Amino acid sequence: MSGLFERLKGDAAAAWSAYVEHDFVRGLGDGTLPEAAFRHYLVQDYLFLIEFARAYALGVSKAPTLADMRKSAGAMTGILGEMSLHIRLCAGWGIDAAALEAAPPARAMLAYTSFVLEAGRRGDYLDLIVALSPCVVGYAEIGTRLAARPHGRDPANPYAPWIAEYAGEAYQALAAEARAELDRIGAVYLTEARYPRLAALFAQATRLEADFWQMGLDQAD
Numbered sequence: 021m022s023g024l025f026e027r028l029k030g031d032a033a034a035a036w037s038a039y040v041e042h043d044f045v046r047g048l049g050d051g052t053l054p055e056a057a058f059r060h061y062l063v064q065d066y067l068f069l070i071e072f073a074r075a076y077a078l079g080v081s082k083a084p085t086l087a088d089m090r091k092s093a094g095a096m097t098g099i100l101g102e103m104s105l106h107i108r109l110c111a112g113w114g115i116d117a118a119a120l121e122a123a124p125p126a127r128a129m130l131a132y133t134s135f136v137l138e139a140g141r142r143g144d145y146l147d148l149i150v151a152l153s154p155c156v157v158g159y160a161e162i163g164t165r166l167a168a169r170p171h172g173r174d175p176a177n178p179y180a181p182w183i184a185e186y187a188g189e190a191y192q193a194l195a196a197e198a199r200a201e202l203d204r205i206g207a208v209y210l211t212e213a214r215y216p217r218l219a220a221l222f223a224q225a226t227r228l229e230a231d232f233w234q235m236g237l238d239q240a241d
């Protein structure tokens with residue numbers, strides 16, 4: 021039986037395709053994405069990941085069981101630890117820590133992270149992890165797709181290391197675990213009466229991911 025994640029993704033099929041097949045993603049896959057677009061994305065992703073860690077912190081407080089609290093705490097600590105990796109990745113693209121600290125948040129970053137945090141604040145743990153899931157699981161799907169493209173692993177593609185990171189075992193396992201957690205929590209707390217609201221949260225978060233790519237492409241503030 022397919023779980024809640026598959027059902028949500030199926031019901032948001034058009035928005036999901038617009039997210040995982042966005043022009044920004046295509047540009048990463050064939051190496052044609054303008055570097056300035058990627059740099060803008062990296063800076064905003066730094067700000068995004070900080071808010072994402074905050075959303076998992078909220079998850080610790082919303083989680084129904086000790087095991088779920090530990091999962092959310094682990095995800096939060098994981099991101100906080102990976103921030104130093106992200107800072108190094110940015111340094112490799114010529115963005116120093118001071119530039120990251122000073123960067124003004126773009127509206128698409130604020131819209132997305134505010135939406136997820138507010139979904140969690142208003143709702144319960146299931147609402148929160150539904151709003152988080154397009155982000156965590158979507159990047160795993162994108163990584164796998166891009167790694168299979170002709171230039172996805174090509175050393176001449178400047179974005180090959182980024183693709184390898186998300187196509188890699190560690191991120192794939194993390195995304196599979198997030199998906200399993202959503203299915204598990206769904207099996208306990210989903211009722212048909214609340215499904216439409218969850219589907220709306222999922223579809224909105226998916227659209228906000230696509231807007232995040234578009235922000236990178238447009239270098240929008």
Ligand SMILES: Cc1ncc(C[n+]2csc(CCO)c2C)c(N)n1
Nearest residue numbers: 065068072095099155156159194232
């Ligand atoms: C806009 C945006 N969406 C998704 C990711 C993917 N991602 C990378 S690390 C991480 C936390 C893992 O729990 C997530 C979700 C991203 N970086 N930026």
